[in-house]
Amino acid sequence: MLSETFKVRFYETDALRHVNNTVVPQWFETAREPIFKLFNPALNLEQWPLILASYTVDFIAQIHYGLDVTVKTGIRRVGNSSFVVAQEVWQAEQLVAKGETTLVHYDFVTQKSCAIPLDIKQQLTRYLI
Amino acid sequence: MLSETFKVRFYETDALRHVNNTVVPQWFETAREPIFKLFNPALNLEQWPLILASYTVDFIAQIHYGLDVTVKTGIRRVGNSSFVVAQEVWQAEQLVAKGETTLVHYDFVTQKSCAIPLDIKQQLTRYLI
Amino acid sequence: MLSETFKVRFYETDALRHVNNTVVPQWFETAREPIFKLFNPALNLEQWPLILASYTVDFIAQIHYGLDVTVKTGIRRVGNSSFVVAQEVWQAEQLVAKGETTLVHYDFVTQKSCAIPLDIKQQLTRYLI
Amino acid sequence: MLSETFKVRFYETDALRHVNNTVVPQWFETAREPIFKLFNPALNLEQWPLILASYTVDFIAQIHYGLDVTVKTGIRRVGNSSFVVAQEVWQAEQLVAKGETTLVHYDFVTQKSCAIPLDIKQQLTRYLI
Numbered sequence: 465m466l467s468e469t470f471k472v473r474f475y476e477t478d479a480l481r482h483v484n485n486t487v488v489p490q491w492f493e494t495a496r497e498p499i500f501k502l503f504n505p506a507l508n509l510e511q512w513p514l515i516l517a518s519y520t521v522d523f524i525a526q527i528h529y530g531l532d533v534t535v536k537t538g539i540r541r542v543g544n545s546s547f548v549v550a551q552e553v554w555q556a557e558q559l560v561a562k563g564e565t566t567l568v569h570y571d572f573v574t575q576k577s578c579a580i581p582l583d584i585k586q587q588l589t590r591y592l593i
Numbered sequence: 594m595l596s597e598t599f600k601v602r603f604y605e606t607d608a609l610r611h612v613n614n615t616v617v618p619q620w621f622e623t624a625r626e627p628i629f630k631l632f633n634p635a636l637n638l639e640q641w642p643l644i645l646a647s648y649t650v651d652f653i654a655q656i657h658y659g660l661d662v663t664v665k666t667g668i669r670r671v672g673n674s675s676f677v678v679a680q681e682v683w684q685a686e687q688l689v690a691k692g693e694t695t696l697v698h699y700d701f702v703t704q705k706s707c708a709i710p711l712d713i714k715q716q717l718t719r720y721l722i
Numbered sequence: 723m724l725s726e727t728f729k730v731r732f733y734e735t736d737a738l739r740h741v742n743n744t745v746v747p748q749w750f751e752t753a754r755e756p757i758f759k760l761f762n763p764a765l766n767l768e769q770w771p772l773i774l775a776s777y778t779v780d781f782i783a784q785i786h787y788g789l790d791v792t793v794k795t796g797i798r799r800v801g802n803s804s805f806v807v808a809q810e811v812w813q814a815e816q817l818v819a820k821g822e823t824t825l826v827h828y829d830f831v832t833q834k835s836c837a838i839p840l841d842i843k844q845q846l847t848r849y850l851i
Numbered sequence: 852m853l854s855e856t857f858k859v860r861f862y863e864t865d866a867l868r869h870v871n872n873t874v875v876p877q878w879f880e881t882a883r884e885p886i887f888k889l890f891n892p893a894l895n896l897e898q899w900p901l902i903l904a905s906y907t908v909d910f911i912a913q914i915h916y917g918l919d920v921t922v923k924t925g926i927r928r929v930g931n932s933s934f935v936v937a938q939e940v941w942q943a944e945q946l947v948a949k950g951e952t953t954l955v956h957y958d959f960v961t962q963k964s965c966a967i968p969l970d971i972k973q974q975l976t977r978y979l980i
Contacts, residue, residue: 473881475742479638479735479787480701481896485645486618486733493615494860507917509608509868515652516614522647529737530894572609602752604871608864608916610767615862623731636788638739658866659765737896738959743903744876751873767866774872778907830867 465593466537468495472529483527488561489519492551495535496565499549502587503569515570515577517546521563531555538593542585545569545577550593594722595666597624601658612656617690618648621680624664625694628678631716632698644699644706646675650692660684667722671714674698674706679722723851724795726753730787741785746819747777750809753793754823757807760845761827773828773835775804779821789813796851800843803827803835808851852980853924855882859916870914875948876906879938882922883952886936889974890956902957902964904933908950918942925980929972932956932964937980 470491478484503513527533533555540548546568553561569580580588599620607613632642656662662684669677675697682690698709709717728749736742761771785791791813798806804826811819827838838846857878865871890900914920920942927935933955940948956967967975 471881471884473877474884474887475736475744475877475880477737477896478733479737479739480641480644481737484733485648486615486622489615489618490860490862493862494858497858497861500861509864509916512609515609518649518651519614520647520649523645526644529896600752600755602748603755603758604748604751604865604873606767606866607862608866608868610866613862619731619733622733623729626729626732629732638735638787658767738899738902743906744873744880747873747876770867773867773913774910776907776909777872778905780905781903784902 466495466498466591467534468537469532469534470494471532472527474529477529481529483529485521485523488521488523488527488553488563491533491535491553492519492521492549492563492565495537495551496549496567499537499567499588502584512572513569514567515572517566517568519563519565521561523561525558525560527553527555527560533560537591539588539591540564540593542580542588542592545579547580547588595624595627595720596663597666598661598663599623600661601656603658606658610658612658614650614652617650617652617656617682617692620662620664620682621648621650621678621692621694624666624680625678625696628666628696628717631713641701642698643696644701646695646697648692648694650690652690654687654689656682656684656689662689666720668717668720669693669722671709671717671721674708676709676717724753724756724849725792726795727790727792728752729790730785732787735787739787741787743779743781746779746781746785746811746821749791749793749811750777750779750807750821750823753795753809754807754825757795757825757846760842770830771827772825773830775824775826777821777823779819781819783816783818785811785813785818791818795849797846797849798822798851800838800846800850803837805838805846853882853885853978854921855924856919856921857881858919859914861916864916868916870916872908872910875908875910875914875940875950878920878922878940879906879908879924879936879950879952882924882938883936886924886954886975889971899959900956901954902959904953904955906950906952908948910948912942912945912947914940914942914947920947924978926975926978927951927980929967929975929979932966934967934975
């Protein structure tokens with residue numbers, strides 16, 4: 465699995481003195497950058513090839529300020545034009561949140577989904593869990 | 594259903610020139626404020642009685658800057674200590690995103706879930722869809 | 723002065739149980755939308771005519787969850803290609819924050835500043851304080 | 852000077868395909884964590900000893916997605932109860948933004964500022980620029 469470690473940022477906490485629930489999709493998006501590069505090696509913003517269809521997040525334990533978090537990222541399954549990314553947040557050796565995100569290979573000019581090229585499918589498959 | 598209208602904020606857009614996917618849970622949380630008030634009428638931050646267990650978001654169409662969005666909020670089901678909120682985002686008379694959030698009646702002192710009081714159950718039931 | 727009222731959003735609080743300092747520039751940007759429309763009436767993202775040069779924010783009192791905030795927006799001065807927006811945040815009839823933002827009329831194609839058209843200068847002048 | 856490097860996060864961009872102006876105070880706050888630890892070594896959220904009085908940000912060049920940014924942090928001056936942090940954002944060996952933030956040693960119980968202890972003053976002085 466891919467792995468990315470973040471400091472918890474103070475502004476990411478809320479009045480309950482833990483990390484606010486809306487932050488986890490932000491960490492997940494950031495930890496998907498290596499997946500973005502499989503489709504768009506230069507991260508060219510003028511020709512972005514992916515769109516997000518849905519996500520789920522499960523919160524397992526409170527996430528605290530002052531300790532790093534690690535996001536682990538793998539691929540759950542690969543379809544014709546879409547694929548599912550599975551991600552976990554770990555803090556202090558505890559699984560604290562997990563989620564799945566469905567992304568679609570997408571042409572923003574025609575506004576249509578399109579098949580994932582075979583070579584990218586093979587690369588995605590390396591991260592299958 | 595409850596209804597809350599927001600301006601799309603410029604910083605909520607991303608380089609794809611639409612609203613970034615991580616913004617929708619922020620709108621959903623804000624639109625749940627009347628639900629928070631059923632449990633905590635004064636919105637007292639020292640004795641907050643709810644914790645979020647999970648959510649899902651489905652993205653149906655791109656959300657654009659320059660047009661207001663309306664979030665509609667109802668209750669999908671009510672359990673003993675938890676309940677599910679169903680929410681939709683509408684823009685230009687089109688359903689653009691929807692999601693469900695599971696909240697738990699929670700005691701932050703004992704760190705345990707607790708039964709939803711009967712009178713609050715009845716109030717939640719008014720928003721059942 | 724222009725005026726815009728916002729609910730404080732729960733995720734905008736931090737572990738100190740007040741609104742985090744990084745939120746005020748977000749409210750200020752949102753409250754500048756009528757200024758954006760003077761330069762770009764359709765809010766066309768493909769031909770955005772302004773860039774931000776600097777801002778200052780002074781925090782006068784803590785901003786709390788549960789009470790609306792009102793942002794008042796005026797123009798401090800208008801130069802050849804730039805102008806300064808002055809903004810205040812009020813909550814419970816108290817001034818809680820204020821700031822100034824310098825914006826530049828900008829051509830993103832040539833990456834150069836350009837003179838503010840006379841008719842827009844006249845419209846900005848209506849909000850001078 | 853203290854130094855902290857961040858990936859630019861996709862959601863931090865806006866429709867102008869650069870990093871939104873409201874993100875820089877978020878990076879600055881995160882890069883001040885070693886300063887927070889001088890006052891509060893365990894980063895105890897129940898007894899936070901600092902409040903933010905004001906900040907300024909100057910934007911020198913556009914900040915882009917796909918390249919890391921480094922925030923350099925030093926101390927501009929130390930007063931009796933307040934001090935000024937000076938920070939810079941660098942990307943691709945170019946200074947792209949800078950700012951100053953005034954923080955106050957603060958007692959959230961009495962809601963009053965208080966003198967900075969001598970030993971912390973000495974530690975702050977190590978970062979004077």
